[in-house]
Amino acid sequence: MDKYRGGEENMNQTIFGLENRVAIVTGAGRGIGKAVALGLAVAGARVVVASRTTAEIEATAAEIISKGGKSIAVTTDVRSGEQVANLIEKTINGYGRIDTLINNAGGTYFSTMMNMSDNGWDAVFRENIKSIFLCSKAVSAIMIKQKSGTIVNIASRAGINAYPENPAYGAAKAGIIHLTKSMAIELAPYGIRVNCIAPGEIATEGVKMIAGGNFLDIGNQIPMKRMGEPEEILGGVIFLSSDASSYITGQTIVIDGGESINPDIVYTADQRNSIMKG
8 A cells, every 4th residue: 555655745736636547527617527528638638628619628628738738638428428439449549548537527407397398307417427338338349458447426315305496407317326335345346435515506607507696695595605616616526536445335425515514504596596597
């Protein structure tokens, strides 16, 4: 266990360091995904950024490179097995291995069960959980040969607490939490760890746009009296991607400023209507 020895001066290079490791981050063009990609590069990883939006991931990769890091951008619709296979191929061609997969891509639209169409339900599950299945299966084939690797799935507090205005998203995110456990058991014999992060209200541009005038009111109901910033998910991702979490697998870390443990948080009808109209 020499990686835990050497004193504080070597801690970044040992326990938490990601030097020369290769990480794939999906949904890396904006929000949490972009913040994670930039942070992993600072921690020493070579980062492959993936998203459907070419301009956004090229900007993320360019920012990493401008700061002295290494990155390539691969336009990918993670709902497509063929495009995921292309992502893996280009990663291997570029860097020779895959050490970490961050399954961040996802999305939703707000609708109650009674108002949601069959196609809408399927779209939310395809975007949020089928994408993780496709990416994880493809990456695991590489990691099994390496006998090492880490996978971090980004779920949501919506997968833990029920919200009637968004049942499909909540069910998909709950599925991610359970899939994380199943994957962890299956892949543990190969030296692969699989964990999950469930963010709460994070102040991405998309959330700010949806919340509108209720943005500050929603933040004030959280015990820490604010929404989180995308960069505040990074610490959990680095921890779960590094040797600092070498005996942790199948777990979900909630990063929500205490929102999930406070039973007094209630969204008003006006706040719900504002979000649903957004």
